[in-house]
Amino acid sequence: MYLKFFNLKDFPFAVGADPRFFYESGIHAEALANMQYVVEQRKGMVVITGEVGAGKTFLSNILAGRLERVAQVVMVTHPPDSAKQLLRAVAEGLDIKTTRIDDKLDLVAQLEKSLERLYRRGKLVAALFDEAQDMPDEALEQIRLLWNMERDAHRLIQVVLVGQPQLRDRLRLEKWESLRQRVVLSYHLGRLSPQETARYILHRRQVASQNGCLLRFTPQALERIHQATRGIPRLINIICDNCLLIAYAKNAFTINDAVVCEVLRDMTCWPIQTAPAQAEPTGDAL
Template identity: 35%
Template sequence: MYKNFFSFRERPFKLVPNPAYLFLSKSHEEVLAHLTYAVIQGDGFVEITGEVGTGKTTLCRAFLENLDNNTKAAYIFNPNLNSIQLLKTINDEFGIASDADNTKDLIDRLNSFLIAKKAQGKKVILIIDEAQNLTTEVLEQLRLLSNLETSRDKLLQIILVGQPELGEKLDSHELRQLDQRITLRCQLVPLSHKEVREYIQHRINIASKKAGIQFAGAAYRSIYHYSRGIPRLINIVCDRALLTAFVLDQQIISGKIAMAAIRELGVKGDMKRRGLQNRKRTILFFSLLCTGIFVVMVFRSGFLDQNAIISSPESTRIDNSGSKHFTRS
């Protein structure tokens, strides 16, 4: 909607992991450098973690695009798979036959592929994004894949990318063998205030046909405080701020425009939270109501049974007998 107004080739803050828009903050640059070094060395597992929206997927795709012809890579983004499904997916990504339905045949074909690539002097890497979703069973299967090796080198290098929960999962007792094989751990952190300014300008410069759009200092501050340096949140609020500026026919994103965008996003977020809270309250109310009805029914049933016992002929005879016995004594 605002693309032509600001002379953009495309919207600069779209929520897609486009490597062309990769901004190398200090943290991103360090992780990318470590990742490149680890692949050159070819040792063990690599673990990359970062909070939601810090740019892990964008970094992975940029890394993959810059690999040379001597490196064969497979990238798996949706790892909600069991062991067999994961092996089939890995083979598919490498262009290997994956019609077998058992672990042995799938691994044998993968091993043959890896040996052939090694003979050609090529490296093979496997990147699994959102790896915090992998089950313990699948992670253990990946550890076994790392046993594919020659007497001198690993045939497959595995890079696990995920949210901080991935690190917590790997720290578990069940996965201690895998944890010991991780030779490099990197963490992506949110952007600093200075990097937020640079990030916004970086994306605008790539998308712009000509210079024009500007963000005021107050706008940068508001966006930084709202986003806490998380690139995905920066994209969301900047996109909304540009739309607000377009509606107001303004070429400069002022602090007031940024705050208006943040307030609108906050209202929507509050509405969603309130809706969720109301649903929870409704569920809780009906749960308590059903519990109360159940308790009353059980109580009344017990009370009626007790009255029936008291008023029964047998109980009357017992009471009379007890009464006579008491009189004799």
């Protein structure tokens, strides 16, 4: 709708995991490098946590994309409701036929045999489990047992657990001490600071821009967006996309504080107290 108006080639604030729009701050770059090293060197489990909308799935997809250069990657995007379902999900990710296998021990044996074959061929296998905080105990315990599979003192499968902060709280329980001891790297995705929020927004605009992009944000608008979203990327995308729609309807190229306030007033399901828009100079838009 508004792409031609702002001279954009893509929607800059679409909610999705397009790797072109990944904002790699210094912290993200270091975390990704460390996680990639741990998995590729078979050092131990990795845990990624963050609140809803913080970008956990986006980050894990970027990690998976980098690992695919050297590994066979299995992505389990929905928490399995049993150990057997978890085993089937991993097997299917490795193209192992399990339709005729119903017994859990037979599933384990088939999976271990296939993982050993891949290991003998020099193939690294990495499994990423999203929404891991919702796994039942038996599925989480099965992950520990999977990780214990080894040949020649090398683990046959590397594991990355991705989840909300409850996952960290769960792993701190005494009953999960054995699993926790296998975690060698844990990374928590925090909220973006005001400066990072501004850079995040401008980065996504740059990726979506064509030559002569007309879209601008005032500093006051960027500050208001951060205050309203608390630096959570998914919420930033939602607010910004609505701001572009309002600006387009007003035939305006600049997102100012008044536009952001109008969007926030319309977001009636959000618990936000919106102060009056600030008067602001027109020459300092970014």
